[in-house]
Amino acid sequence: MQEATRSSERGQVWAHVGQAFKEQEYDVAVVGAGLLGTAAALYLRGLWPQRRVLLLDEGGLPSEDGATLLGAGVWDAAGLSGAEADLAATTRRELERLLPGGLTPLPLLDFGAQGPEDTAELLADFPALAGWVDPAALPRAERREVLTYRPGELTLRLGQAAVAAGADLLLNTRAELVPGGVRLHRLTVTNRHEIVVHETREVRAGTVIVAAGAAGPELLEQGLGLHTPHGRAFVQRPRLRQPSDPAASPLLRAGDLLLRPLNGEYALYLPPVSADPHGYQPTAGRLTGVQVGLRRELLCSLLPRMDALPVLATAALGVGRSLADVEGAWLGLPHGGPTHAPLAEAVADGVWLLLGGSRTRGGVDTLGLGLVRELVGTLN
CATH class of the missing domain: 3.50.50.60 (FAD/NAD(P)-binding domain)
Incomplete structure (x- = not known):
């Protein structure tokens, strides 16, 4: 009883x-x-x-x-099959139940895939993205709808x-x-x-x-x-200071890089690429309890992408922010395999x-x- x-x-x-x-x-x-x-x-x-x-x-x-609190919050089941597709379907049902009205459908532009569309023709439908992608480097693209939410x-x-x-x-x-x-x-x-x-x-x-x-x-x-x-890996969340509308601006994906509209700008999401070298600390140390400083891993991830994504080589790129919006902050994430x-x-x-x-x-x-x-x- x-x-x-x-x-x-x-x-x-x-x-x-x-x-x-x-x-x-x-x-x-x-x-x-x-x-x-x-x-x-x-x-x-x-x-x-x-x-x-x-x-x-x-x-x-x-x-x-x-x-x-820093997650991308993007439900995208493209390419999943079997058990993972079942988990994705369950997750979507739960999201719709728990967040009624809190899911925003947005177009996602996936560049470099063996997609059905020509990159140059696709970008013509999104004039705000002019100059962001080099069609010669990423000639094919796929457009699909995903759901975004706030984790x-x-x-x-x-x-x-x-x-x-x-x-x-x-x-x-x-x-x-x-x-x-x-x-x-x-x-x-x-x-x-x-x-x-x-x-x-x-x-x-x-x-x-x-x-x-x-x-x-x-x-x-x-x-x-x-x-x-x-193990533990360390990543930063850079920002691209280009105007965005969280209810209308598309998401962009090129390989394992995701650009998502967030707080009027674009946030860049990269997976961890390696475990943190033992004893390595950013040169800038700590600020208000938050680890800050430009991570060399971030530069190693972004530099090879700048030819295909020229927007990353402009002054609009800002180094990652923390939960407290501190420039240059980084955080620890689970790591394994490398992803x-x-x-x-x-x-x-x-x-x-x-x-x-x-x-x-x-x-x-x-x-x-x-x-x-x-x-x-x-x-x-």
Whole structure:
């Protein structure tokens, strides 16, 4: 009777250390309140309403550290087949359900593909893009419609729905994996603006889902001694200061480079190309807690593309920005292979690793929600 009552209640939320946290045991602990973690918490409560679920994050909701708030948010299922096509279809249904009116259909121009259209003729339909692409270098193109959305908005809705469905939410808490559960380090800020650990306690959990982005493999190794083939890579999000309309301007893709209208400009999305060299730091150091400085990896990625995409060689190109809009910022992302699709991997009995992946085509935006639903369905 107690379980039935619990399943119909809203979850509790602990946002700061002034709210005493005394819970000792959960059926499932989800580490990371990004897109995949919040989706896991919501789907777990929907499928198993009798189970207690704890969703936790070192920052806020949505997670403030990682790719969720900087993601491209482009659903594009072109070229997918088999299991991936099924995951993409599930993700689209979930996006339409969770974001009614929040999906924007836009044309995507894919250059360099064995497309049905001549690049020069296609560009004639988009005079604002004159001079962006060299038709001699990228002679063929394909035009298709994709859906765009804001991953941060989606994650916030997923988290709120998870709490409404009965999942508990614990913020400003650093997680450490231990056998049989999670050690929680609740964080607070001193009068000198230093982030310190206020208290530490352990919570038992029969299942732990690690959805902490690039930090996930490190948590598994440091806490449980489990090794995965996934490391940390570092990327920047450059901007192209050309005017765009997020409701009308097309997206452009050339190979693994995506240009998406964002905040009146264009954002450039490149996958990680290599793991970060040990000990390498940007020359500019840190600014307001954000790693800044021009990454040589960014230049190595962009320079070979400038002949085919002359717009990248103009003064309109600006080095990447952070969540706080700091020029030159960079962030850590999961890396492996050099790019991989989103994955749900059982790394030990009762321990799962969820990674968004670093693939630009068929990435987390297109497959993520379907993958999480599939994972949750396997838990018994």
